[in-house]
Amino acid sequence: MQRVTILGATGSIGVSTLDVLARHPEQYEVHALSAHGRVDELAAQCRRFRPARAVVGSPDAAARLAGMIADLPTEVSWGEQALCEIAASRDTDTVMAAIVGAAGLAPTLAAARAGKKVLLANKEALVMSGQLFMDAVREHKATLLPIDSEHNAIFQSLPAHYARAPEAAGVAKILLTASGGPFLKRAVETLEQVTPEEACKHPNWSMGRKISVDSATMMNKGLEVIEAHWLFGAPADLIEVVIHPQSVIHSMVSYVDGSVLAQLGNPDMRTPIAHALAFPERIASGVAQLDLTAMAALEFHAPDFRRFPCLALAFDALRAGGTAPALLNAANEVAVEAFLDRRIGFRDIDRVVQRVMNEVQHGAASSIEAVLEQDAQARSAAGRIVDGLART
Numbered sequence: 001m002q003r004v005t006i007l008g009a010t011g012s013i014g015v016s017t018l019d020v021l022a023r024h025p026e027q028y029e030v031h032a033l034s035a036h037g038r039v040d041e042l043a044a045q046c047r048r049f050r051p052a053r054a055v056v057g058s059p060d061a062a063a064r065l066a067g068m069i070a071d072l073p074t075e076v077s078w079g080e081q082a083l084c085e086i087a088a089s090r091d092t093d094t095v096m097a098a099i100v101g102a103a104g105l106a107p108t109l110a111a112a113r114a115g116k117k118v119l120l121a122n123k124e125a126l127v128m129s130g131q132l133f134m135d136a137v138r139e140h141k142a143t144l145l146p147i148d149s150e151h152n153a154i155f156q157s158l159p160a161h162y163a164r165a166p167e168a169a170g171v172a173k174i175l176l177t178a179s180g181g182p183f184l185k186r187a188v189e190t191l192e193q194v195t196p197e198e199a200c201k202h203p204n205w206s207m208g209r210k211i212s213v214d215s216a217t218m219m220n221k222g223l224e225v226i227e228a229h230w231l232f233g234a235p236a237d238l239i240e241v242v243i244h245p246q247s248v249i250h251s252m253v254s255y256v257d258g259s260v261l262a263q264l265g266n267p268d269m270r271t272p273i274a275h276a277l278a279f280p281e282r283i284a285s286g287v288a289q290l291d292l293t294a295m296a297a298l299e300f301h302a303p304d305f306r307r308f309p310c311l312a313l314a315f316d317a318l319r320a321g322g323t324a325p326a327l328l329n330a331a332n333e334v335a336v337e338a339f340l341d342r343r344i345g346f347r348d349i350d351r352v353v354q355r356v357m358n359e360v361q362h363g364a365a366s367s368i369e370a371v372l373e374q375d376a377q378a379r380s381a382a383g384r385i386v387d388g389l390a391r392t
């Protein structure tokens, strides 16, 4: 019996994870669930999965949840400390890290430091503190399995005992596929007018709002390039982004002998979730088998960095190193939130990120404190820039 904690249980990944777990009650048991504000959903999940603990974002939310599930044995608490506890608990083997954004960093790191099997959906944690996070994984003998569909596909396409050394494994390129999002073909001049509703309407995947906007700007792919760098020990030049609008091939690895290995499937996150949960075995995920004969032609082309400046900014941040990716991530989180609140336009997102990268000097990512300090600096600079843009 594998005991599982889900950080961010009410989100898109959290719900898909519970869907897979529910198909295999003899193999998996839910130890703890967390949500930020969606107490009603979390209460329903607690009723169904009966976790030992449930964690929410505020004392008010905790009081509401406790009232709703008073008849259950579930212990209710709130806040970051409690998230770290359920991530590191002796009573859990596996932690699904599916909180969105920098808020996921502390509990995800706590799971790594406790040597857990960490299923990593929260790419922002790795982008912010890649070296420190990977060091913690190694030092505490945690097992890190990628949930992001591209990284899960790359993981599946690499040799079984890949040791984060691409050259030794004969890897020539990591080919990260990207759908290109909803604005792949829209006239570039009209991107200024994009609304949050349009940006959140992804052609192939159903996801949370923040990652949906990131997919529309392709910052998501940029964050994934940085994520791939840390997960697979690959320098920026070894990672290539390929636009593939059908999202059937979830990424590929190209080897020095000319072989290209890929993982294919329907675009449904339950596949990588089931893969990581059961690894190295396989379990059913509820995802339909891919019908190759019913498939449209598969297209591939190079990304246009002028249409998607955020992708170029992410490559720049990776090459700059240190805390530059943490600055990029923090500026992007602030800008996306302002865009979703209709305070700034769609194209202002890349402007805010660019200006923060220019204005805030990055440094060494020597400790989590140093990273969080830079994260705070970038957020305050981004907030100021957003206020300026919102006034004009």
Ligand code: NAD
Pocket: 007, 008, 009, 010, 011, 012, 013, 014, 034, 035, 036, 037, 038, 057, 097, 098, 099, 100, 101, 103, 104, 121, 122, 123, 124, 147, 148, 149, 205, 206, 207, 208, 209, 210, 211, 269
């Ligand atoms: P979502 O917005 O649907 O869900 C986010 C979850 O995090 C919710 O449970 C929410 O309650 C919780 N949360 C939000 N803010 C929080 C805070 N400040 N403190 C604690 N908890 C908080 O997001 P999602 O689409 O499920 O994405 C989750 C993570 O997985 C992201 O990092 C995203 O990049 C990554 N990811 C998602 C997908 C996908 O298909 N949705 C694919 C690949 C990677």
Ligand code: MG
Pocket: 148, 149, 150, 224
């Ligand atoms: Mg992805």
